[in-house]
Amino acid sequence: MAPPTGGDRMHVLAVDDSSVDRAVIATLLRSSEHRVTTVDSGKRALELLDLEPNVNMIITDYWMPEMTGYELLKKVKGSTELKEIPVVIMSSENIPTRITKCLEEGAEDFLLKPVRSSDVQRVCSRMMMR
Amino acid sequence: MEVVQLQGRLIEFTSSLFREGFLDDQYTQLQQLQDESNPDFVVEVVSLFFEDSERLLNDLTTTLGQQIVDFKKIDAHVHQLKGSSASIGAQRVKNVCVAFRNFCEEGNREGCLTCLQQVKHEYYLVKNKLETLFKLEQQILQAGGSIPLM
Numbered sequence: 125m126a127p128p129t130g131g132d133r134m135h136v137l138a139v140d141d142s143s144v145d146r147a148v149i150a151t152l153l154r155s156s157e158h159r160v161t162t163v164d165s166g167k168r169a170l171e172l173l174d175l176e177p178n179v180n181m182i183i184t185d186y187w188m189p190e191m192t193g194y195e196l197l198k199k200v201k202g203s204t205e206l207k208e209i210p211v212v213i214m215s216s217e218n219i220p221t222r223i224t225k226c227l228e229e230g231a232e233d234f235l236l237k238p239v240r241s242s243d244v245q246r247v248c249s250r251m252m253m254r
Numbered sequence: 255m256e257v258v259q260l261q262g263r264l265i266e267f268t269s270s271l272f273r274e275g276f277l278d279d280q281y282t283q284l285q286q287l288q289d290e291s292n293p294d295f296v297v298e299v300v301s302l303f304f305e306d307s308e309r310l311l312n313d314l315t316t317t318l319g320q321q322i323v324d325f326k327k328i329d330a331h332v333h334q335l336k337g338s339s340a341s342i343g344a345q346r347v348k349n350v351c352v353a354f355r356n357f358c359e360e361g362n363r364e365g366c367l368t369c370l371q372q373v374k375h376e377y378y379l380v381k382n383k384l385e386t387l388f389k390l391e392q393q394i395l396q397a398g399g400s401i402p403l404m
Contacts, residue, residue, distance in 0.1 A: 143302045144338040151287050151295055187333065216337050238280045238341045241287070 134251060135159045139169045139184035139196065140214070145237070149183060149214070152244040166191030170199060173206055181251050185237075186215035186222065194226055201230040210254075212247055214239055257399035264390045268404055271387070276380050281343030282404070300384055303342045307377055310335045314370055318363070328366060329358040335373070346376045 136158050138149045146162040153160045161176070163169050165188060173179060182200065184193040193213050200206045213226045216237040223234045232250070235243045255263075271277045288295040310331050317327050336351035350373040357365030391401050 142306070142334065142338055142341070144299060144306060144341045147295075147299045147302055148284070148287075148341055151292060154292075155287055155289075189330070216333075216340060237337065238283070238343075240283055 133157055133159060134180040134248065135161070135178050136181045136183060136248075137169060137172060137179045138162045139164075139166060139182065139188070139193065141165060141185065141188045145185065145214075149239060149244075152239060152241055153183075153248070155241070156245055156248050158248060165189075166193070166196035166199070169196055173200075173209075179209055181210050181212065181248075183212045183214060183235075183247075186213050186226070187217070194222075194229065197226060197229050197231055210251055255393075255397075257394060257397045260390065260394045260397060261399060261402050264387070264394060265402055265404065267387060267390060271383055275345050276383055278343045278345040280340065284342060285404070297388055300342055300388075303338050303344070304381060306338050307335060307347075307381075311370075311374055311377065314373075318366055318370055323361075323363055323366070325358045325361050325366075329355060332358060344377075344380050347373060347380060350376050 136153050138146060138153065138160055140146045140149060140162070141164050143164075146164065150160045150162050161172065161179075163172055166184070167190065169182065169184070173182075182196075184196055186193040193215075197211050197213065200209060200211055207230075210232040211230065212233045212235060213231045214235045214237050215222065218236055226234055233247050235247065272281075284296050284299060314328060314331050314335075317324060317331070332351050332354045336348055336355065339345075339347035339351060350369055354366065354369035354373060357369055394401060
Protein backbone atom coordinates (compact mmCIF):
# COMPACT_ATOMS: atom_id res chain seq x y z
CA MET A 125 0.00 0.00 0.00
CA ALA A 126 1.77 3.14 -1.19
CA PRO A 127 1.34 6.52 0.49
CA PRO A 128 -0.84 9.01 -1.45
CA THR A 129 0.67 11.36 -4.00
CA GLY A 130 0.40 15.10 -3.48
CA GLY A 131 -3.08 16.57 -3.83
CA ASP A 132 -4.93 13.30 -3.13
CA ARG A 133 -7.51 12.92 -0.42
CA MET A 134 -6.34 10.31 2.07
CA HIS A 135 -8.29 7.48 3.59
CA VAL A 136 -7.34 7.49 7.24
CA LEU A 137 -8.06 4.71 9.70
CA ALA A 138 -8.50 6.15 13.21
CA VAL A 139 -8.22 3.71 16.11
CA ASP A 140 -9.33 4.70 19.62
CA ASP A 141 -11.30 2.92 22.34
CA SER A 142 -12.80 6.25 23.48
CA SER A 143 -15.99 7.22 21.65
CA VAL A 144 -15.32 10.89 22.51
CA ASP A 145 -11.85 10.81 20.99
CA ARG A 146 -13.03 8.91 17.90
CA ALA A 147 -15.61 11.64 17.27
CA VAL A 148 -13.02 14.39 17.71
CA ILE A 149 -10.26 12.85 15.58
CA ALA A 150 -12.75 11.94 12.83
CA THR A 151 -14.01 15.53 12.67
CA LEU A 152 -10.48 16.95 12.73
CA LEU A 153 -9.51 14.73 9.79
CA ARG A 154 -12.74 15.33 7.84
CA SER A 155 -12.33 19.10 8.24
CA SER A 156 -9.03 18.64 6.38
CA GLU A 157 -11.06 16.93 3.63
CA HIS A 158 -9.86 13.39 4.30
CA ARG A 159 -12.00 10.27 4.32
CA VAL A 160 -12.05 8.65 7.76
CA THR A 161 -12.96 5.22 9.08
CA THR A 162 -12.99 4.81 12.87
CA VAL A 163 -12.66 1.61 14.87
CA ASP A 164 -12.50 1.05 18.60
CA SER A 165 -9.65 -1.48 18.89
CA GLY A 166 -6.43 -2.74 17.36
CA LYS A 167 -8.12 -6.06 16.61
CA ARG A 168 -10.86 -4.34 14.55
CA ALA A 169 -8.21 -2.22 12.84
CA LEU A 170 -6.39 -5.33 11.62
CA GLU A 171 -9.68 -6.91 10.49
CA LEU A 172 -10.50 -3.80 8.48
CA LEU A 173 -6.99 -3.58 6.98
CA ASP A 174 -7.42 -7.16 5.81
CA LEU A 175 -10.61 -6.25 3.92
CA GLU A 176 -9.93 -2.68 2.90
CA PRO A 177 -6.72 -2.20 0.92
CA ASN A 178 -6.99 1.55 0.42
CA VAL A 179 -5.88 2.95 3.77
CA ASN A 180 -3.28 5.70 3.41
CA MET A 181 -2.58 6.40 7.08
CA ILE A 182 -3.36 4.89 10.48
CA ILE A 183 -3.74 7.14 13.51
CA THR A 184 -4.04 5.23 16.73
CA ASP A 185 -4.34 5.86 20.44
CA TYR A 186 -1.49 4.34 22.43
CA TRP A 187 -3.35 3.17 25.49
CA MET A 188 -6.12 0.71 24.58
CA PRO A 189 -7.24 -2.48 26.31
CA GLU A 190 -6.22 -5.86 24.80
CA MET A 191 -3.95 -4.40 22.11
CA THR A 192 -2.08 -1.13 22.64
CA GLY A 193 -1.34 1.27 19.79
CA TYR A 194 2.30 0.19 20.07
CA GLU A 195 1.34 -3.46 19.58
CA LEU A 196 -0.79 -2.47 16.59
CA LEU A 197 2.16 -0.50 15.18
CA LYS A 198 4.43 -3.58 15.52
CA LYS A 199 1.89 -5.79 13.73
CA VAL A 200 1.50 -3.28 10.90
CA LYS A 201 5.26 -2.81 10.48
CA GLY A 202 5.78 -6.58 10.71
CA SER A 203 3.35 -7.27 7.85
CA THR A 204 4.53 -7.36 4.22
CA GLU A 205 1.17 -6.06 3.03
CA LEU A 206 0.76 -3.30 5.62
CA LYS A 207 4.27 -2.09 6.50
CA GLU A 208 4.26 0.87 4.05
CA ILE A 209 1.21 2.43 5.69
CA PRO A 210 2.35 5.35 7.88
CA VAL A 211 1.26 5.04 11.50
CA VAL A 212 0.80 7.98 13.87
CA ILE A 213 0.46 7.38 17.60
CA MET A 214 -1.62 9.56 19.96
CA SER A 215 -1.27 9.60 23.72
CA SER A 216 -2.46 11.72 26.62
CA GLU A 217 0.79 10.96 28.45
CA ASN A 218 4.05 12.70 27.60
CA ILE A 219 6.47 9.86 28.38
CA PRO A 220 9.78 10.25 26.50
CA THR A 221 10.62 6.51 26.59
CA ARG A 222 7.20 5.72 25.13
CA ILE A 223 7.68 8.26 22.34
CA THR A 224 11.17 6.94 21.53
CA LYS A 225 9.95 3.35 21.53
CA CYS A 226 7.18 4.15 19.05
CA LEU A 227 9.39 6.17 16.73
CA GLU A 228 12.05 3.43 16.76
CA GLU A 229 9.41 0.89 15.85
CA GLY A 230 8.55 2.98 12.78
CA ALA A 231 5.82 5.42 13.86
CA GLU A 232 5.79 8.53 11.68
CA ASP A 233 4.81 10.87 14.47
CA PHE A 234 3.59 10.98 18.04
CA LEU A 235 0.81 13.41 18.96
CA LEU A 236 -0.10 14.46 22.48
CA LYS A 237 -3.79 14.44 23.34
CA PRO A 238 -5.99 16.38 23.25
CA VAL A 239 -5.08 16.49 19.57
CA ARG A 240 -5.52 19.88 17.92
CA SER A 241 -6.37 20.91 14.41
CA SER A 242 -2.80 22.16 13.83
CA ASP A 243 -1.37 18.73 14.79
CA VAL A 244 -3.61 16.94 12.31
CA GLN A 245 -2.90 19.44 9.53
CA ARG A 246 0.85 19.13 10.09
CA VAL A 247 0.82 15.34 10.04
CA CYS A 248 -1.48 15.10 7.01
CA SER A 249 0.57 17.64 5.02
CA ARG A 250 3.71 15.58 5.64
CA MET A 251 1.99 12.40 4.50
CA MET A 252 0.73 14.09 1.34
CA MET A 253 4.23 15.23 0.44
CA ARG A 254 5.80 11.78 0.64
CA MET B 255 -36.82 37.36 25.83
CA GLU B 256 -35.28 39.17 22.86
CA VAL B 257 -32.53 37.58 20.78
CA VAL B 258 -30.01 40.27 21.71
CA GLN B 259 -30.65 39.72 25.43
CA LEU B 260 -30.34 35.96 25.03
CA GLN B 261 -27.10 36.38 23.09
CA GLY B 262 -25.74 38.66 25.82
CA ARG B 263 -26.70 36.13 28.46
CA LEU B 264 -24.98 33.34 26.50
CA ILE B 265 -21.76 35.35 26.13
CA GLU B 266 -21.69 36.17 29.83
CA PHE B 267 -22.48 32.59 30.86
CA THR B 268 -19.87 31.07 28.55
CA SER B 269 -17.23 33.56 29.74
CA SER B 270 -17.97 32.60 33.33
CA LEU B 271 -17.43 28.90 32.54
CA PHE B 272 -13.94 29.69 31.24
CA ARG B 273 -13.20 32.16 34.01
CA GLU B 274 -14.18 29.68 36.73
CA GLY B 275 -12.13 26.90 35.14
CA PHE B 276 -15.02 24.62 34.18
CA LEU B 277 -13.92 24.75 30.55
CA ASP B 278 -10.57 25.30 28.88
CA ASP B 279 -9.33 26.04 25.38
CA GLN B 280 -10.08 22.53 24.15
CA TYR B 281 -13.81 23.40 24.28
CA THR B 282 -13.09 26.37 22.00
CA GLN B 283 -11.29 23.97 19.63
CA LEU B 284 -14.45 21.86 19.44
CA GLN B 285 -16.61 24.92 18.75
CA GLN B 286 -14.30 25.86 15.89
CA LEU B 287 -14.81 22.43 14.31
CA GLN B 288 -18.57 22.93 14.24
CA ASP B 289 -19.91 24.26 10.93
CA GLU B 290 -22.87 23.95 8.54
CA SER B 291 -21.77 20.46 7.49
CA ASN B 292 -21.52 19.42 11.15
CA PRO B 293 -23.91 21.75 13.00
CA ASP B 294 -24.44 19.61 16.12
CA PHE B 295 -20.86 18.48 16.61
CA VAL B 296 -20.31 20.01 20.05
CA VAL B 297 -23.59 18.70 21.50
CA GLU B 298 -22.89 15.25 20.04
CA VAL B 299 -19.37 15.00 21.45
CA VAL B 300 -20.43 16.34 24.83
CA SER B 301 -23.30 13.81 24.89
CA LEU B 302 -20.78 11.03 24.30
CA PHE B 303 -18.75 12.44 27.19
CA PHE B 304 -21.82 12.37 29.45
CA GLU B 305 -22.56 8.72 28.55
CA ASP B 306 -18.96 7.66 28.98
CA SER B 307 -18.52 9.49 32.26
CA GLU B 308 -21.65 8.11 33.89
CA ARG B 309 -20.64 4.59 32.97
CA LEU B 310 -17.11 5.16 34.31
CA LEU B 311 -18.35 6.77 37.54
CA ASN B 312 -20.65 3.78 38.14
CA ASP B 313 -17.78 1.37 37.47
CA LEU B 314 -15.51 3.33 39.81
CA THR B 315 -18.12 3.27 42.58
CA THR B 316 -18.52 -0.50 42.21
CA THR B 317 -14.79 -1.22 42.03
CA LEU B 318 -13.94 0.99 45.01
CA GLY B 319 -16.72 -0.66 46.97
CA GLN B 320 -15.12 -4.13 46.72
CA GLN B 321 -13.48 -5.65 49.78
CA ILE B 322 -10.19 -5.97 47.92
CA VAL B 323 -9.65 -2.93 45.74
CA ASP B 324 -8.20 -3.49 42.26
CA PHE B 325 -6.17 -0.27 41.93
CA LYS B 326 -5.06 -1.17 38.42
CA LYS B 327 -8.67 -1.34 37.30
CA ILE B 328 -9.47 1.95 39.07
CA ASP B 329 -6.48 3.59 37.39
CA ALA B 330 -7.62 2.35 33.97
CA HIS B 331 -11.10 3.85 34.50
CA VAL B 332 -9.70 7.15 35.79
CA HIS B 333 -7.29 7.29 32.84
CA GLN B 334 -10.27 6.99 30.48
CA LEU B 335 -12.22 9.66 32.36
CA LYS B 336 -9.21 11.96 32.37
CA GLY B 337 -8.81 11.46 28.62
CA SER B 338 -12.38 12.17 27.67
CA SER B 339 -12.71 15.16 30.00
CA ALA B 340 -9.51 16.62 28.51
CA SER B 341 -10.86 16.01 25.00
CA ILE B 342 -13.93 18.17 25.58
CA GLY B 343 -12.19 20.77 27.73
CA ALA B 344 -13.78 19.83 31.07
CA GLN B 345 -10.78 21.16 32.96
CA ARG B 346 -11.91 20.74 36.57
CA VAL B 347 -12.93 17.11 36.01
CA LYS B 348 -9.59 16.44 34.33
CA ASN B 349 -7.68 18.02 37.24
CA VAL B 350 -9.38 15.84 39.84
CA CYS B 351 -8.53 12.79 37.69
CA VAL B 352 -4.83 13.73 37.86
CA ALA B 353 -4.95 13.66 41.69
CA PHE B 354 -7.06 10.50 41.59
CA ARG B 355 -4.43 8.66 39.54
CA ASN B 356 -1.76 9.62 42.07
CA PHE B 357 -3.78 7.99 44.85
CA CYS B 358 -4.25 4.89 42.67
CA GLU B 359 -0.50 4.63 42.24
CA GLU B 360 -0.05 4.80 46.01
CA GLY B 361 -2.78 2.22 46.58
CA ASN B 362 -4.49 4.75 48.85
CA ARG B 363 -8.13 3.72 49.20
CA GLU B 364 -9.21 6.69 51.30
CA GLY B 365 -7.58 9.10 48.88
CA CYS B 366 -9.34 7.36 45.99
CA LEU B 367 -12.72 7.55 47.75
CA THR B 368 -12.27 11.27 48.37
CA CYS B 369 -11.33 11.82 44.74
CA LEU B 370 -14.30 9.82 43.57
CA GLN B 371 -16.59 12.14 45.53
CA GLN B 372 -14.82 15.18 44.12
CA VAL B 373 -14.88 13.95 40.53
CA LYS B 374 -18.59 13.17 40.80
CA HIS B 375 -19.20 16.65 42.17
CA GLU B 376 -17.20 18.31 39.39
CA TYR B 377 -18.77 16.13 36.71
CA TYR B 378 -22.34 16.95 37.75
CA LEU B 379 -21.47 20.64 38.01
CA VAL B 380 -20.03 20.79 34.49
CA LYS B 381 -22.86 18.67 33.13
CA ASN B 382 -25.37 21.10 34.56
CA LYS B 383 -23.45 24.08 33.20
CA LEU B 384 -23.16 22.60 29.71
CA GLU B 385 -26.86 21.66 29.61
CA THR B 386 -27.72 25.24 30.56
CA LEU B 387 -25.39 26.51 27.84
CA PHE B 388 -26.98 24.25 25.19
CA LYS B 389 -30.49 25.32 26.28
CA LEU B 390 -29.52 28.98 25.85
CA GLU B 391 -28.14 28.23 22.39
CA GLN B 392 -31.38 26.48 21.45
CA GLN B 393 -33.46 29.40 22.69
CA ILE B 394 -31.42 31.79 20.54
CA LEU B 395 -31.82 29.60 17.44
CA GLN B 396 -35.55 29.16 18.05
CA ALA B 397 -35.91 32.94 18.37
CA GLY B 398 -34.34 33.27 14.92
CA GLY B 399 -30.93 34.45 16.12
CA SER B 400 -27.45 33.05 15.60
CA ILE B 401 -24.95 31.84 18.16
CA PRO B 402 -22.38 34.61 18.80
CA LEU B 403 -18.74 33.68 18.23
CA MET B 404 -16.64 33.93 21.40
